[in-house]
Amino acid sequence: MSPDGLPPLREVIARYELAPRKSLGQNFLLDLNLTGKVARAAGDLTGATVIEVGPGPGGLTRALLMGGAAKVIAVERDERCLAALAEISAHYPGRLETVSGDALTTDFAALAAGHERVLIVANLPYNIGTELLVGWLTAEPWPPFYESMTLMFQREVAERIVAAPGSGAYGRLGVLAGWRTQARIAFDVPPQAFTPPPKVTSSVVHLAPRPEPLPTDARRLARVTQSAFGQRRKMLRQSLKPLGGEALLEKAGIDPTRRAETLSVAEFVALTAALDG
DSSP states (O other): OOTTSSOOHHHHHHHTTOOOOGGGTOOEEOOHHHHHHHHHHTOOOBTOEEEEEOOTTTHHHHHHHHTTBSEEEEEEOOGGGHHHHHHHHHHSTTTEEEEESOGGGOOHHHHHTTOSSEEEEEEOOTTTHHHHHHHHHTOSSSSOSOSEEEEEEEHHHHHHHHOOTTSTTOSHHHHHHHHHEEEEEEEEEOGGGEESOOSSOEEEEEEEEOSSOOOOOHHHHHHHHHHHHHTTTSOHHHHTGGGTHHHHHHHHTOOTTOOGGGOOHHHHHHHHHHHHO
16 A cells, blocks of 8 residues: 555556556656655645646645645546546545546636635646646736646756746747746656656746736737747847838847847847737
């Protein structure tokens, strides 16, 4: 038996025949010490409602419940995992709600409605992690429905999220995360911690929303950054041509010969304001 009185995860996977599926981006984290570390990286869970995406056999789910979360709302697309999650639910009566469905079409704000403190904590499926993050970063209204996000990504993606202007990893994700949150890498997780082991190291990123980010339209900012970094080797007057090019840059007071990775978040906000006009 594990510390929480439930069967070991390997046993659960064997019993319910939960071989991870590549098509679903599944890499199960089986080490309960590590899932506990992820849960602790989220901060104080006492009394909180935690939204988890892609719980799989429930390793992180169990750590969150053991860590004191009042409730976990787990969104799982793979119906094979529902029986294993039901076993956890029976062990923690009234504290685990499983939503069977696709995270990309889930209304997370609706799931959070009526809950006082909401945290998002997840070992995200690799194939949808970035898309989900962008959705949460551009959520309206702001401050958002969540108090913080603690998410696992491939190390390369994590570095892009926390990247500063001027660095090679700085791009659209760094601008959006830097604009609305304070993001930091909490720790790395080696490939051998997963089943199956991915080819890359993973990292847990903690993102705390800024209560008052620079005012701008999130969708327009996303559009400007997408265009600017779409041709990152080119000068901005070229990469931003579809949005107004040199005239747009002059209106924002930005040298048209600069490249996207040299612009600060504030300058991207200024560009977006110029686009608005």
